Amino acid sequence: MSRIPATFWRLAAASRKALIPFITAGDPEPGLTVGLMHALVAGGADIIELGVPFSDPMADGPTIQRASERALAYGVSLHIVLGMVREFRKQDDVTPVVLMGYANPIEAYGAEAFVADAVAAGVDGVLVVDYPPEECAGFAAQMKGAGLDPIFLLAPTSTAARFAEVAQMGSGYIYYVSLKGVTGAANLDLDAVAQRIPAIREKVGMPVGVGFGIRDGAAAARIAAVADAVVIGSRIIEEIENSPRDQAAVRVTAFLRGIRNAMDGGNP
Amino acid sequence: MQTPENSYCLPDARGHFGKYGGIFVAETLIPALEELRLAYEAAKADAAFRAEFEYDLKYYVGRPSPIYHAKRWSGLLGGAQIYLKREDLNHTGAHKVNNCIGQALLARRMGKKRVIAETGAGMHGVATATVAARYGMECVVYMGAEDIRRQAANVYRMKLLGATVVPVESGSKTLKDALNEAMRDWVTNVADTFYIIGTVAGPHPYPMMVRDFQSVIGAECKIQMPELVGRQPDAVIACVGGGSNAMGIFYDYIPLAGVRLIGVEAAGLGIDSGKHAASITAGTPGVLHGNRTYLLQDKNGQIIETHSVSAGLDYPGVGPEHAWLHDSGRAEYVTVDDEEALQAFRDLCHVEGIIPALESSHAIAYAAKLAPTLAKDQVLLVNLSGRGDKDMHTVAERSGIQF
Numbered sequence: 304m305s306r307i308p309a310t311f312w313r314l315a316a317a318s319r320k321a322l323i324p325f326i327t328a329g330d331p332e333p334g335l336t337v338g339l340m341h342a343l344v345a346g347g348a349d350i351i352e353l354g355v356p357f358s359d360p361m362a363d364g365p366t367i368q369r370a371s372e373r374a375l376a377y378g379v380s381l382h383i384v385l386g387m388v389r390e391f392r393k394q395d396d397v398t399p400v401v402l403m404g405y406a407n408p409i410e411a412y413g414a415e416a417f418v419a420d421a422v423a424a425g426v427d428g429v430l431v432v433d434y435p436p437e438e439c440a441g442f443a444a445q446m447k448g449a450g451l452d453p454i455f456l457l458a459p460t461s462t463a464a465r466f467a468e469v470a471q472m473g474s475g476y477i478y479y480v481s482l483k484g485v486t487g488a489a490n491l492d493l494d495a496v497a498q499r500i501p502a503i504r505e506k507v508g509m510p511v512g513v514g515f516g517i518r519d520g521a522a523a524a525r526i527a528a529v530a531d532a533v534v535i536g537s538r539i540i541e542e543i544e545n546s547p548r549d550q551a552a553v554r555v556t557a558f559l560r561g562i563r564n565a566m567d568g569g570n571p
Numbered sequence: 572m573q574t575p576e577n578s579y580c581l582p583d584a585r586g587h588f589g590k591y592g593g594i595f596v597a598e599t600l601i602p603a604l605e606e607l608r609l610a611y612e613a614a615k616a617d618a619a620f621r622a623e624f625e626y627d628l629k630y631y632v633g634r635p636s637p638i639y640h641a642k643r644w645s646g647l648l649g650g651a652q653i654y655l656k657r658e659d660l661n662h663t664g665a666h667k668v669n670n671c672i673g674q675a676l677l678a679r680r681m682g683k684k685r686v687i688a689e690t691g692a693g694m695h696g697v698a699t700a701t702v703a704a705r706y707g708m709e710c711v712v713y714m715g716a717e718d719i720r721r722q723a724a725n726v727y728r729m730k731l732l733g734a735t736v737v738p739v740e741s742g743s744k745t746l747k748d749a750l751n752e753a754m755r756d757w758v759t760n761v762a763d764t765f766y767i768i769g770t771v772a773g774p775h776p777y778p779m780m781v782r783d784f785q786s787v788i789g790a791e792c793k794i795q796m797p798e799l800v801g802r803q804p805d806a807v808i809a810c811v812g813g814g815s816n817a818m819g820i821f822y823d824y825i826p827l828a829g830v831r832l833i834g835v836e837a838a839g840l841g842i843d844s845g846k847h848a849a850s851i852t853a854g855t856p857g858v859l860h861g862n863r864t865y866l867l868q869d870k871n872g873q874i875i876e877t878h879s880v881s882a883g884l885d886y887p888g889v890g891p892e893h894a895w896l897h898d899s900g901r902a903e904y905v906t907v908d909d910e911e912a913l914q915a916f917r918d919l920c921h922v923e924g925i926i927p928a929l930e931s932s933h934a935i936a937y938a939a940k941l942a943p944t945l946a947k948d949q950v951l952l953v954n955l956s957g958r959g960d961k962d963m964h965t966v967a968e969r970s971g972i973q974f
Contacts, residue, residue, distance in 0.1 A: 358873040359747060359859060361754045362597040368741055380871035406595055406858040411872025433595040433858060437585060458599035460761065465601070480599055484759040 305427035305452050306399040307475040310349055311510045311531065320527040321476075322347050322563055323512055324555075325403065325536030327354035327367060328384040329374030331543060335551060337390045339543070342552035344398050346559025352430070352534065355384050355404030362432045364487035366537040369544070381408045381417065385424040392425035401428035401454060401475075414442050418449045428452035428475045436472045443472050456480050457503060459495065470507040476532060479503060479513045487537030491516035493525050500529040520565025527566040535562060579825045581895065586775020586862075589898065591891035594774040596861045600754075603761045608776040610681050615783070620676065627672045628787060631705065632662045634669075635791040638799060638952070644922045650942040651949035654804065655925070655935075656792055656820060658956045665928065665957030666788060666816045667698035671767060673784030675702040678765035685709040685760065688767045689753040691718055691746035691812070692883035692930065693725025694957055695769030700734035710734040713752040717744040718882050725961050743876040746812075746886045750860055770813025771890030774861030778890050785819025792952060793823050804952035806831035806941070810933040811904065812848065812884035814893045816956035825901060834893060835937045837879035838906035846878035850889040851897050851904040864891040880909040880965065881929035883957075911936040916959065916966065928957035929965065 314321055324343045328336050340351055356374035360367060381404075388400050402421065409417050409431060421429065429451055434442065436455060443453040452475025457466065460483065469477060481496045482488055496513060504511050513526045514534025523533045539555060546554040586592045594604060614620040628634040637660065641653045658666040671688075678686055686708050690696030696712040703710030712729055716738045719726050729736050742748040750773075757766040771778045771785075789807075796803050807824055809817035811834040824830045839847035847853065854865040859874060867875045867887040879885045896902035907915075912929060915936035919925050927935055931954070938953045945951075959966075967974065 358742065359751055361751050361860070362599075362758065364755070365741070372742075375873060378871075382871075407866070407868065407874070408872035410857050411855075411868060411870065432597050433861070435594060435596065435598060435601055438593050438595055456598035458597075458601075460599055460602040462602060465598075480597075483599055483761055485755045488759065490759075 304450055305475060306397065307350065307427050307452050310399055311476070314349060320530065320566055321349040321510070321512065321532035322559065322566060323350045323352055323532050323534045324348050324539050324559060325352040325354060325534060326539060326543070327356055327370035327374055328387055329356055329377055329379030330370040330540065331373050331548060331551070333374070333377050333379055333383065335548065336387050338552050339555060340391045341394065342556045343559060344395060346556040347563030348398065348559060350399045350401060350532070352401045352403045352536070353384065353388065355381055355402055355408055357405040357408055360405065362485055364485040364537060366487045366540050370540045381412045385420055385426070388424040388426055399427040400425065401430060402426055403430040404432065406431050406433050414445065418445050418451060422449045422451060426451065428454045430454040430456070430478060432456070436468050440472065447474060454478055459483055459499065463506070466503060466506040470509065474509065476510040476512050477503070477507050478534065479511050479530070481513050481515045481517070484515065486515055488516045491522065493522060496526065497529045520562050523562045524565040533566060581892065582775065582779050586779065588892045588895035591864050591894040592775060592778055592862050594861065595858045595863065596774050597758065599758050600761065600774070603757070604774055604776070611677060611776055611780050614677055614680055620680065623676055624673055628669065632668055632672065633660065634787065635795070636660050638792065638795045640799065641923050644918065645942065647922060648939055648942040650947060651805070651945035651951050652947070653938050653942055654799065654950065654952045655955040656788060656952060658788060658816065658954060659925070659927065659931070659958035663698045663701050664960065665694040665698065666785060666819060667695045667769060668701065669787055669819070670769065670781050670784040670815060671695070671698040671702045674765065674767040674780070675706050675708065678708065678767070679706055681765065683763060683765035685711070685764045686767050687711045687713070687753050687756050687764055688769060689713045689746065689749035690769065691749070691885055692881065692961060693718065693722040693729065694883060694961065696734070696736070697725055697728050697732070699767050699769070700729040700732035703734060704732045711756065712736050713739055713749040713756070715739050715743070715745040715749050718746065718749070721882050721965060722961060723964065745882070747860070747874065770815040771818045771892060772813045772860055772862060772864070772888060778862065778892055781815055782818040782822055782892060785815050786822040788816070788819035788954065789821060789823035792820060796952065800950055803827060803830055804950040806833055807952045808833045808835060808934045808938050809954040810835045810884060810930050810956065811889060811893060812837070812886045812930065813888070814890035816954050818890060818892055820954045821896070821902060832896065832902035833937065834902055834904045835933045836904055836906045837881060837884035837933055838908035839878040839880070841908055842906060847906070848877035848879045848884050848886060849906045850887060851893060852906050856894070859888050862891045864888050864894045880912060881933070883928070883930040884933065905937055907933040907936040913966065913969065915939055925955070926959040927955055928959045929962045931956045
């Protein structure tokens with residue numbers, strides 16, 4: 304079993320919600336990624352979503368696309384990303400790591416080899432943005448068989464029938480896309496999300512994380528009140544982009560601490 | 572449209588052509604694609620919709636397009652007879668408009684008031700802007716910044732037609748990046764926006780729907796060829812970027828086993844140079860832009876930047892049905908490089924008084940290679956998918972001429 308269920312049990316016992324930051328592996332340069340992952344944990348991350356860079360990130364906004372382009376300029380491949388996870392595991396065997404990316408790098412790697420190598424590296428879950436359930440039944444079964452959680456997306460446009468399908472094929476948690484749009488968008492409607500989450504939680508029978516467009520402590524606190532996890536990506540990438548490289552880790556820890564405090568009921 | 576005697580019945584219900592095609596998109600778009608599929612199936616079964624489509628093809632586009640016997644050129648080549656399907660004579664100057672009318676009518680039927688499109692050479696953008704004006708819809712076209720530079724005249728045409736042209740600065744700044752950006756727009760504005768994809772790629776139902784709308788090309792040929800030469804051609808030749816003009820002319824010929832189907836990919840500066848756009852010839856299967864197909868990618872699964880003198884072929888993937896036709900052996904895929912295409916462009920200008928698009932020049936160049944190897948009673952049907960007015964700038968520049 305992956306590290307994800309235990310993480311949610313522990314949080315539930317403490318009446319806390321999970322904070323899931325996203326960074327792109329290899330951004331702003333490959334040598335900083337493992338340090339940034341530890342910095343995220345120091346800032347209060349419960350699970351880390353590690354983006355696998357792809358040349359054509361169709362579901363991402365400009366911020367994460369730029370991060371992908373910076374990483375690809377260093378030739379960061381899926382092999383290299385798995386190496387980063389192995390490195391991270393030398394000091395942290397508790398925090399779950401979820402790889403998030405697109406289908407093609409995984410297919411080029413070979414799905415079977417990828418599953419085996421991901422488990423060996425210490426990966427806990429995989430979210431493939433352009434693998435909806437109808438296109439990846441075999442891959443999801445392979446992952447589950449190896450102890451990896453296939454994480455699926457649900458969206459504001461998803462039908463009730465879809466909830467059941469995703470619940471059956473996925474495990475770990477469900478990633479609810481909080482808006483119609485790409486990552487980092489500015490049109491988040493918190494009321495609409497808050498209204499939708501309870502029904503989804505009931506239907507899917509596993510923790511529900513919410514992401515896309517959450518940019519500050521107030522929004523994170525609001526989401527944490529209804530969901531099981533808050534995912535923040537683009538805003539952290541911006542923090543990394545705007546920091547001198549030797550200060551990126553410190554700044555990311557400080558930023559995340561602010562979000563964590565807001566979610567735990569402190570001042571945002 | 573598929574006819575009853577047509578035994579070929581791909582894709583399957585989920586959009587698969589063998590292992591190719593499918594629906595590889597983020598969850599947000601799944602319901603929109605389902606809505607589109609249902610709307611398209613209902614429209615296809617509705618005689619009134621088909622009549623409306625056919626009316627506009629006849630009176631607005633000017634169909635059927637003629638087939639022209641390039642007698643002088645065939646004589647000079649000294650082999651098979653070459654016939655040209657004149658899609659260049661369509662309103663807006665290329666085959667693209669057939670599909671745009673179909674999709675715009677569907678958009679109107681679905682109550683969508685805003686249409687978006689991606690474009691490479693600008694022909695699909697112009698065709699979309701044209702039909703958006705015709706049906707009174709708002710139109711936004713995404714175009715790579717590099718393509719905007721190469722195709723300035725088409726950019727101005729789109730603006731004249733009332734469209735907003737959005738330059739795409741990400742990635743390689745060409746067609747694939749414009750497609751990414753159009754997908755992002757669609758996912759954000761999915762409730763009121765219809766995405767008019769210009770080629771037989773993208774998630775299901777697009778490859779099927781675009782093929783169906785373009786299949787009017789081959790359906791006409793199947794009637795016209797017996798009238799002209801008393802029989803069907805020995806080979807049908809078309810250029811392949813995404814592959815919509817090729818699927819359009821191939822489709823009705825798939826069940827006729829005696830007719831060779833030849834798709835011509837862009838070899839750019841040569842396959843060995845790595846600077847080309849020949850996805851089937853030099854690519855491997857993968858997932859991009861919502862479907863599984865042949866892609867030009869590196870060993871890590873990153874998409875490679877392509878090159879062709881013709882912007883319309885400059886795409887690292889190919890429609891999934893072509894991938895299937897290749898694997899099944901029903902169609903052959905060959906390549907023609909920049910220089911060969913430019914030579915064919917000049918030859919057709921000089922010998923037949925027809926200025927072809929650089930895209931179509933690839934098909935013409937291959938016909939010119941094949942014809943001399945065949946007997947004089949053999950018949951080659953080439954899809955002259957567009958006219959070359961838009962390429963004046965590119966061709967002149969290569970001869971050192973500035974306007």
